[in-house]
Amino acid sequence: xxxxxxxxxxxxxxxxxxxxxxxxxxxxxxxxxxxxxxxxxxxxxxxxxxxxxxxxxxxxxxxxxxxxxxxxxxxxxxxxxxxxxxxxxxxxxxx
Amino acid sequence: xxxxxxxxxxxxxxxxxxxxxxxxxxxxxxxxxxxxxxxxxxxxxxxxxxxxxxxxxxxxxxxxxxxxxxxxxxxxxxxxxxxxxxxxxxxxxxxxxxxxxxxxxxxxxxxxxxxxxxxxxxxxxxxxxxxxxxxxxxxxxxxxxxxxxxxxxxxxxxxxxxxxxxxxxxxxxxxxxxxxxxxxxxxxxxxxxxxxxxxxxxxxxxxxxxxxxxxxxxxxxxxxxxxxxxxxxxxxxxxxxxxxxxxxxxxxxxxxxxxxxxxxxxxxxxxxxxxxxxxxxxxxxxxxxxxxxxxxxxxxxxxxxxxxxxxxxxxxxxxxxxxxxxxxxxxxxxxxxxxxxxxxxxxxxxxxxxxxxxxxxxxxxxxxxxxxxxxxxxxxxxxxxxxxxxxxxxxxxxxxxxxxxxxxxxxxxxxxxxxxxxxxxxxxxxxxxxxxxxxxxxxxxxxxxxxxxxxxxxxxxxxxxxxxxxxxxxxxxxxxxxxxxxxxxxxxxxx
Numbered sequence: 001x002x003x004x005x006x007x008x009x010x011x012x013x014x015x016x017x018x019x020x021x022x023x024x025x026x027x028x029x030x031x032x033x034x035x036x037x038x039x040x041x042x043x044x045x046x047x048x049x050x051x052x053x054x055x056x057x058x059x060x061x062x063x064x065x066x067x068x069x070x071x072x073x074x075x076x077x078x079x080x081x082x083x084x085x086x087x088x089x090x091x092x093x094x095x
Numbered sequence: 096x097x098x099x100x101x102x103x104x105x106x107x108x109x110x111x112x113x114x115x116x117x118x119x120x121x122x123x124x125x126x127x128x129x130x131x132x133x134x135x136x137x138x139x140x141x142x143x144x145x146x147x148x149x150x151x152x153x154x155x156x157x158x159x160x161x162x163x164x165x166x167x168x169x170x171x172x173x174x175x176x177x178x179x180x181x182x183x184x185x186x187x188x189x190x191x192x193x194x195x196x197x198x199x200x201x202x203x204x205x206x207x208x209x210x211x212x213x214x215x216x217x218x219x220x221x222x223x224x225x226x227x228x229x230x231x232x233x234x235x236x237x238x239x240x241x242x243x244x245x246x247x248x249x250x251x252x253x254x255x256x257x258x259x260x261x262x263x264x265x266x267x268x269x270x271x272x273x274x275x276x277x278x279x280x281x282x283x284x285x286x287x288x289x290x291x292x293x294x295x296x297x298x299x300x301x302x303x304x305x306x307x308x309x310x311x312x313x314x315x316x317x318x319x320x321x322x323x324x325x326x327x328x329x330x331x332x333x334x335x336x337x338x339x340x341x342x343x344x345x346x347x348x349x350x351x352x353x354x355x356x357x358x359x360x361x362x363x364x365x366x367x368x369x370x371x372x373x374x375x376x377x378x379x380x381x382x383x384x385x386x387x388x389x390x391x392x393x394x395x396x397x398x399x400x401x402x403x404x405x406x407x408x409x410x411x412x413x414x415x416x417x418x419x420x421x422x423x424x425x426x427x428x429x430x431x432x433x434x435x436x437x438x439x440x441x442x443x444x445x446x447x448x449x450x451x452x453x454x455x456x457x458x459x460x461x462x463x464x465x466x467x468x469x470x471x472x473x474x475x476x477x478x479x480x481x482x483x484x485x486x487x488x489x490x491x492x493x494x495x496x497x498x499x500x501x502x503x504x505x506x507x508x509x510x511x512x513x514x515x516x517x518x519x520x521x522x523x524x525x526x527x528x529x530x531x532x533x534x535x536x537x538x539x540x541x542x543x544x545x546x547x548x549x550x551x552x553x554x555x556x557x558x559x560x561x562x563x564x565x566x567x568x569x570x571x572x573x574x575x576x577x578x579x580x581x582x583x584x585x586x587x588x589x590x
Contacts, residue, residue: 018445031462076196079427
């Protein structure tokens, strides 16, 4: 499976990273180098092997469904590049 | 004593308790050392005000007579840890100016014990790198130099700032994190000790996430005893991290003298790689002799899926990273790109991430996006997770067969010059982690111990891998190795 320029463009768009057109071929080349390295995984017989989901065998703990540390809007917004009237501010989303 | 910065952590603890030194004096000595070592670029955000304030509080507590081990001990903290009110950028431009409103669990625990933070330490951007060259702060310089050369060497990565700071005496000990070898490889490159604990041993809460199923924090110190002391203070169950194990934490320091007599140490044949330098091979053999001398038995073992660890890692880690790093979108914190007239929310995301992430982070996020995308999820991501299960099973099998710990080299080479890999294929850089990455995939504890110098006078490390949750036994084996290796070399002070 080889990645071409168009696939590289699509992946960059899915990852929400703007890549200039003149970088796409180089990017596709880097993807192909990494993917051909991981291609080796196809040699492994994985029949009947379950994908690993938990590093150490433990049941995910549950907690009560309650607010633990609420009421801190100012702290939440303190690092926002732009905040207005208690909200994060972004460019207009709906036309 | 001639120089306060010559004390080990254990020595400083005892001197503080005896009243021979003060926390304030110790903090000042390290703040001065850090300033004098600025050329190494290891400390990116010095915190002198905080340090002196914490030291004053520690001195009061020491006078009261019931001070924990860490009380008054000056430490450096990898930039990956969120520290309240102190710039925490994970070495990335996208977190420009980020000052967390909260404290990571690990630093919170250490501060509660009276530890003194002298600064935040440089690292590869989002912990992605093996040479500390991907940092927005620029590369860290290894305090070690090859004999007869002035060339700047890498301290390794991603915890390169932590490694260089400890090796150069800019802090007494440091916090690192390890996703594929990021504590152990830089520890080996700088002649210090670094341990990655069992996955779930140390809380990940408040540590900027790279690959959540692989990340673990751990201590980087001058010797094994210091690692045991600092690790104990870092460990413990934390309800804020759902993968944190509800287990008691033993007194690792008290177990150091247990030794390795009668233990079985496995030597995996698959780690004998083609093209491995003779010096690494010879060091490994000397390590076996040292452990035999300590009363252990060496056993030739097989970990058949070793070869597939790096390929599996370079699917799983980017996949998790692409998901974890989705949060950096220019909305809630950090850098936001300047927008043009008419730009919408997608432009905001795409421009911000293109400006904020460096090339290696962009590459990994995109590879992760690709392997998780519809049509490729099974072929790449699910297959890698199955191979990961097999890698873990390899280790379980040898432990079931009576092996207590495993000895390998930490890295396939000594520290290389900064810039040496600039034109190389990314895979060549990834090969630095060939001996360490299996340990993260299997969730096991691993420690690097400085064991010798190469022909150029650069430090080399040996790695011991332990059973899950048996950091105590692992540290005691490392202690036995350390005692026989007798590694006492220090970098010549050229800075």
